[in-house]
Amino acid sequence: MxxxxxxxxxxxxxxxxxxxxxxxxxxxxxxxxxxxxxxxxxxxxxxxxxxxxxxxxxxxxxxxxxxxxxxxxxxxxxxxxxxxxxxxxxxxxxxxxxxxxxxxxxxxxxxxxxxxxxxxxxxxxxxxxxxxxxxxxxxxxxxxxxxxxxxxxxxxxxxxxxxxxxxxxxxxxxxxxxxxxxxxxxxxxxxxxxxxNEEGAALRLMNALDWRARQRGATRPPVLSPHHAMVVDDEPGELGRELFDVKSLRAAGFPVVVWTVNEVARMHALMRLGVDGIISDRPDLLMKAARSFDGDGDGVPELVGADGLVRRDVIDLQGHRGARDLRPENTLPAMEAALDHLVTTLETDVGLTADDVPVLGHDPQLDPRKCRDVLGGETSRAVRALMIAELQRRFVCDGLVRGPEQTNERALSPVTVAFAGAEGLADPYTPPTLAQWLRFVAAYADYYSTGPGASHPEAALRAANARQVRFSVETKLTPEDDFAALFAARVSEAIAAAGVAERAWVQSFDLRALGHVQDLAPAIGTVVLLADGVNLPIGSEAPSPWLAGLWWPHGVTARTxxxxxxxxxxxxxxxxxxxxxxxxxxxxxxxxxxxxxxxxxxxxxxxxxxxxxxxxxxxxxxxxxxxxxxxxxxxxxxxxxxxxxxxxxxxxxxxxxxxxxxxxxxxxxxxxxxxxxxxxxxxxxxxxxxxxxxxxxxxxxxxxxxxxxxxxxxxxxxxxxxxxxxxxxxxxxxxxxxxxxxxxxxxxxxxx
Missing domain, CATH: 2.120.10 (Neuraminidase)
Structure with missing residues (x-):
């Protein structure tokens, strides 16, 4: 009808x-x-x-x-x-x-x-x-x-x-x-x-870790930190496997901090995307990008405040291993260079010595290209096999491996030179402990407020930034290591002893370490590192040991x-x-x-x-x-x-x-x-x-x-x-x- x-x-x-x-x-x-x-x-x-x-x-x-x-x-x-x-x-x-x-x-x-x-x-x-x-x-x-x-x-x-x-x-x-x-x-x-599908997996993982942390008293949500090419991007062209939706993760309350970005144009693209932070080997370029970013097109850059400091409530600019393209990585001079460029967070890697002391360094084995034995012995030594006293007595890690901008000129690191003398370190490039690194940042602030650097044109900015700078500590663990709990305990203890728990995060590809930090020190934030070829082995159906046994749909994406x-x-x-x-x-x-x-x-x-x-x-x-x-x-x-x-x-x-x-x-x-x-x-x-x-x-x-x-x-x-x-x-x-x-x-x- x-x-x-x-x-x-x-x-x-x-x-x-x-x-x-x-x-x-x-x-x-x-x-x-x-x-x-x-x-x-x-x-x-x-x-x-x-x-x-x-x-x-x-x-x-x-x-x-x-x-x-x-x-x-x-x-x-x-x-x-x-x-x-x-x-x-x-x-x-x-x-x-x-x-x-x-x-x-x-x-x-x-x-x-x-x-x-x-x-x-x-x-x-x-x-x-x-x-x-x-x-x-x-x-x-x-x-x-x-x-x-x-x-x-x-x-x-x-x-x-x-x-x-x-x-x-x-x-x-x-x-x-x-x-x-x-x-x-x-x-x-x-x-x-x-x-x-992998596109839907990250939010599930983060929700589980967040609930676990909150049951232990944590108030900060975990941070997701993927390689920058893995975020879904509106920019023309395809940089990699784009899996992680920044807008969705942020709407769920999870900050997204991407690594490692060394080009200003890409930094600007990620800033437009709305990421919460960017990790870079070039803090100088990172600060340049922040000072020139005009996201709303009104002609006024919005990431740097009237005081000249980065608006850390809007974006986190992290110096990767300090400033590893400017100074040898994970050294105090690298941290000094990052602070000189007013980063909001210092990022570093930490290993554990034979006497269970957290020490800065990326490699489980000392790399002869980066570190030298001043006593003329074998350089390729496992950090875990060395006592901290021997490590700091014998090794200097000032190798230049990152390109023409990298230098180990001591005169460019006056705060480190002064600090090394006060701490009794043999050289400014002596591998520092985690505790020494944290003390160094306080010494840097003092150097530019009441010390020899007080007359520097940027002294007030540098001192103010250093007093509020944040710390991101990556635990260098693999699922085969049986000391994850001990590692987390020693790192947490050092952070707590320095009184910076509320400004510190522990990050890892190995989620066991993050769980232990949640258990031991819920005031410290946690950061989930994700990357192909590390804890996301494409094609594996088994639960990932890197993800503490949690299941992940490896390699299943919208393409397949x-x-x-x-x-x-x-x-x-x-x-x-x-x-x-x-x-x-x-x-x-x-x-x-x-x-x-x-x-x-x-x-x-x-x-x-x-x-x-x-x-x-x-x-x-x-x-x-x-x-x-x-x-x-x-x-x-x-x-x-x-x-x-x-x-x-x-x-x-x-x-x-x-x-x-x-x-x-x-x-x-x-x-x-x-x-x-x-x-x-x-x-x-x-x-x-x-x-x-x-x-x-x-x-x-x-x-x-x-x-x-x-x-x-x-x-x-x-x-x-x-x-x-x-x-x-x-x-x-x-x-x-x-x-x-x-x-x-x-x-x-x-x-x-």
Whole structure:
């Protein structure tokens, strides 16, 4: 049946026969949540919240005793801001307001949390290092839920998209099940947040380390430090394997400091990208880049303050091994050169001597090109085999190996010359201990404030910068070394003894060291170093020993495993077929390469625990942008909630459509059954409220951006509920901008 203009005829309006409301600001016991929502109130709601918000709900399942299982959405809409939101299923009892009475209230009877104590999930989760392993909104984004005939629960997720199978009380029973790509055997249909691609792995790793550190009292998040060619860059050309999304990591609260960059143009590109820090062998060029960077194009460089110092709250400029292209690396003259160029952080490598003293140096074996034995003995000696007294008595590390700018001219390092004499070091290039390095920085500040350097033109700048400069110490460990705990203890002790824990970080490619630092000295920050060929061995399926045994999808990237599923385009809806028993998850949005408006329904055989390879095509109504839920009735008819992205507008598109699947591979036949923006309310169950949209005058509408729960009831009735995206969505209360409540409405519809 069609109208005169050729469009489908409008469905008869459904009738509102029941309505229950759960207030938006409803909370349940649990840890604080919403720390990543920012300091400003959102629609009057101040985060972080003292406990767990109950809403919004993305799926409902009738229990049979008058209650419903209600799946809380994954948190706050993004993987980056939902690590402290526990994934829960609540039990609700509704008392809808009807023509015959009813309070219109929603009772929260109880809840259980999704959790993985048996470690079925192989990739790192937020609570990786706990026993209960409660799942969070940064681990999965469950949007659909069904209860199987055996009483277990199945969830359709959007991050994978995965099918997640749990016990009746939320314990994960088997590994998450990915979606095979029917058109490309051996591949899966994956979303950008899929943790089985390297692009989605870094955030998972950082979340796990951050949660572990915070349980021990840390207040600073770990820092991610990849090679600069591994960050996703908008610059023309490709510099390397671009895996790490700086914007995503920073939105999740993790600073990104890249290494090692020695060209001003590349420094500027990374500054435009928004990295939190840059490590360079050329602090002189790094400072030049900072002084000339004009990111907003207003003609005023913004990285250096009026006092002439780098704005360390905006960017961290780190001198790599001091200034290794200007002076021999990891020596006090190299540190002096870096300080002369006003770096905000001094970066160094540290080894451990035979008597367990941390000493500056990159190489496990002294390199004859860099270090010489003044007594004429064998130079190539293992640092771990030398006592600190012998090392400092015999070796001078002043070798020039880095190019024409590098020099070991002692006259250029007056602070080091003075400090070496005061410390009794044989030469300014004697390998210093970690403790001596930290003392040297204090001596540098004194030299330019009250000492011989006080008359230098930049004396005030140098002294002020040195008094607040930060320290980044890399532990030179490999997984074969059995003294990681001892190493971390000695480094932490030296930092604590110098009183600079709040200005110090320990970094490592070997995550064991970082874990020990978290245990021993949570006030010290940690930095995760990542690089191909070091702790990211391409092609290895085994958990990496460099990553403390945590799993990483080595070499699996968008090049080899494309990411075709749209963000927030996974299993928003999932029907349950009783015979033969199967799940029919529906993708919310078209995948890359599919025709516009075409979403797919796949078949998962519950008895065989596998996808069958059969699928159906559902074409969204042209005004729709997404399929928000999908259910089957006893006759095999499919009911789909479709929506556009409008909010608070009665002229938008929100509807329930009825489809017939037909043979696999065919396009489903569809008719529009219920217009959710044009519902009759003859009983006045939703009276007018000043400023509210879609209530009063005998009419009712659901003007929400997301309406995601559908339960088929007897006698041509349906229960529909919105996901209120707390605290963001304001579809109903447009007048006073209050966040949407959770609304549960029962509709009577007339079959077409």
């Amino acid at each position: 069609a109208s005169a203009c050729g469009r489908p005829a409008a469905a008869p309006p459904a009738t509102l026969v029941g309505r229950a409301v759960l207030p938006a600001a409803t909370f349940a016991p649990g840890p604080a949540s919403g720390a990543r929502l920012g300091p400003s109130p959102i629609h009057g709601q101040q985060a972080p919240f003292p406990s767990q918000p109950v809403q919004g709900f993305s799926a409902l399942v009738a229990v049979g005793d008058g209650t419903y299982l209600a799946l809380a959405d994954n948190g706050y809409g993004k993987i980056e801001n939902s690590a402290d939101f526990h994934l829960r299923v609540y039990t609700l009892r509704l008392d809808p307001r009807t023509a015959n009475g009813g309070s219109g209230a929603v009772e929260i009877v109880g809840h259980f949390e999704l959790r993985d104590p048996g470690r079925a999930v192989r990739f790192p989760i937020v609570q990786q290092f706990s026993e209960a392993r409660v799942l969070t909104g940064a681990d999965f984004d469950p949007e659909s839920m069904q209860r199987a005939p055996d009483g277990t629960l199945w969830f359709g997720d959007e991050f994978g998209p995965f099918l997640l199978h749990t016990s009746a009380d939320g314990i994960v029973l088997e590994p998450p099940i990915g979606l095979p790509d029917v058109e490309q055997p051996g591949l899966e249909l994956r979303a950008p947040q899929n943790p089985n 495993q494309p990411l075709r599923v749209a963000t927030s385009g996974g299993f928003e809806g999932m029907a349950l077929r009783s015979s033969p028993p199967a799940l029919l998850p529906m993708l919310e949005k078209p995948v890359a390469g599919a025709p516009a408006g075409e979403v797919w329904v796949h078949e998962f055989d519950l008895s065989q625990r596998t996808y069958t390879g059969r699928r159906w095509v559902h074409r969204l109504e042209p005004r729709a942008t997404a399929a928000a839920d999908f259910q089957l009735d006893a006759e095999g008819r499919g009911f789909v909630i479709e929506r556009d992205d409008s909010e608070g507008e009665l002229g938008g598109y929100k509807a329930i459509r009825v489809l017939t699947l037909g043979a696999p591979g065919a396009t489903a036949e569809v008719v529009t059954q219920i217009d959710l923006l044009a519902i009759a309310d003859p009983h006045g169950l939703a009276p007018a409220v000043a400023g509210d949209v879609g209530v009063g005058e005998g009419r009712f509408a659901m003007p929400f951006v997301t309406i995601e729960s559908l339960v088929l009831l007897p006698a041509e009735r349906v229960l529909v509920a919105n996901d209120n995206n707390f605290p963001f969505s304001v579809g109903r209360h447009r007048g006073d901008e209050r966040p949407d409540d959770g609304e549960f409405v029962v509709l009577q519809w007339a079959p077409r």
